[in-house]
Amino acid sequence: MALIVQKYGGTSVGSPERIKNVARRVAQWCARGHQLIVVVSAMAGETNRLIALAKDVQSEPDPRELDVMVSTGEQVTIALLAMALMEQGIKARSYTGAQVKIVTDNAHTKARIISIDEKNIRADLDKGCVVVVAGFQGVTDAGEITTLGRGGSDTTGVALAAALKATECQIYTDVDGVYTADPRIVPDARRLKTITFEEMLELASLGSKVLQIRSVEFAGKYKVRLRVLSSFEDHGEGTLITFEESEKMEEPVISGIASNRDEAKITILGVPDRPGIAYQILGPIGDANIDVDMIVQNVGHDGLTDFSFTVNRNDFKKALEVLQLVRNHIKAREIVSGDKIAKVSIVGVGMRSHAGIASAAFRALAEEGINIQMISTSEIKVSVVIDEKYTELAVRVLHKCFNLDQPA
Ligand code: ASP
Ligand code: MG
Numbered sequence: 001m002a003l004i005v006q007k008y009g010g011t012s013v014g015s016p017e018r019i020k021n022v023a024r025r026v027a028q029w030c031a032r033g034h035q036l037i038v039v040v041s042a043m044a045g046e047t048n049r050l051i052a053l054a055k056d057v058q059s060e061p062d063p064r065e066l067d068v069m070v071s072t073g074e075q076v077t078i079a080l081l082a083m084a085l086m087e088q089g090i091k092a093r094s095y096t097g098a099q100v101k102i103v104t105d106n107a108h109t110k111a112r113i114i115s116i117d118e119k120n121i122r123a124d125l126d127k128g129c130v131v132v133v134a135g136f137q138g139v140t141d142a143g144e145i146t147t148l149g150r151g152g153s154d155t156t157g158v159a160l161a162a163a164l165k166a167t168e169c170q171i172y173t174d175v176d177g178v179y180t181a182d183p184r185i186v187p188d189a190r191r192l193k194t195i196t197f198e199e200m201l202e203l204a205s206l207g208s209k210v211l212q213i214r215s216v217e218f219a220g221k222y223k224v225r226l227r228v229l230s231s232f233e234d235h236g237e238g239t240l241i242t243f244e245e246s247e248k249m250e251e252p253v254i255s256g257i258a259s260n261r262d263e264a265k266i267t268i269l270g271v272p273d274r275p276g277i278a279y280q281i282l283g284p285i286g287d288a289n290i291d292v293d294m295i296v297q298n299v300g301h302d303g304l305t306d307f308s309f310t311v312n313r314n315d316f317k318k319a320l321e322v323l324q325l326v327r328n329h330i331k332a333r334e335i336v337s338g339d340k341i342a343k344v345s346i347v348g349v350g351m352r353s354h355a356g357i358a359s360a361a362f363r364a365l366a367e368e369g370i371n372i373q374m375i376s377t378s379e380i381k382v383s384v385v386i387d388e389k390y391t392e393l394a395v396r397v398l399h400k401c402f403n404l405d406q407p408a
Contacts, residue, residue, distance in 0.1 A: 007157030042073025063108035151212035162222035176230035177239035207260030253350035270333025273300030
């Protein structure tokens, strides 16, 4: 007998029929003698609907009130799933985050989990009950309802699996696993049977929307065995996120290609080349709570240099405002910027032991006439910034370059 945590996303519980399907699947796992904790998201579109409703009433919704409101989405689905399970003759009981006591900090709309009280859940499991828990929500010490950020139900699932030392956390979603590239861009992208935790972390931070990045961090920290599966397929094995590189059955150099258009690029030209200049530019950006991703500073000449970096597009305008002041202060020549860029990345732990990966990628892009504007690397990743209009082409070219379309 194993303890399994299953998490079902919004599309998987998007209608009464689909909720009944989830109940049938849970019933099959129970029939095999397993204990089940099931975490659910709100029905598809519901969280967006609630946020829009709030914005109709208050232009910048109050974070505390917003959390009180959006947490209701999940409260509906837990009760419905518990009812559907009872219809299947299964003992079930639903819990909101506050009822479990998933304690978070008080950062409304993006709270972090601090602790989970497993007492009630354990007692129910021992009575042969399926425990259904609302994803995405928690409660502060003071009893305030909080939410964990968009996509936060993944994190609820992984956190429960960690707290209760579950055998496996299964994330059921509308795709059947993690792919070598977005199948909408690369039709012959393949599902990966396994991916390492580090690769998954890179992919999640690079814009692959399969898992909320915090859930991957959590899985890494607590060594939770995590699997992504389709809720619409009955026998798929999905993608297993592993911790040992040797556990990886297929060992390609590159595991996947990611792309996103979430960033904008800012360059300050003619910056005086002297100590402290990077700090003078990026300090105020950080103070304005703007995250910086890639940073490039050129070799100086004639006492001047150029300094470029990227920020999230949502922060682009704010960053430019901050920089106008900085520019006058440090007496830089000019600011040029643009948001028509894309970041395309190749990810793979195999890079560690293979030379020439980056240059192979650069050659492949050059052969298609794609200009690289910025480059950044880590041990297991190479990212390039290119003109947005070449995003799909770049992903396809790189996918082909590393033979990711070939069965491993
Ligand atoms: N319902 C929340 C959202 O849409 C949480 C989740 O689905 O994971 O972001
Ligand atoms: Mg999700």
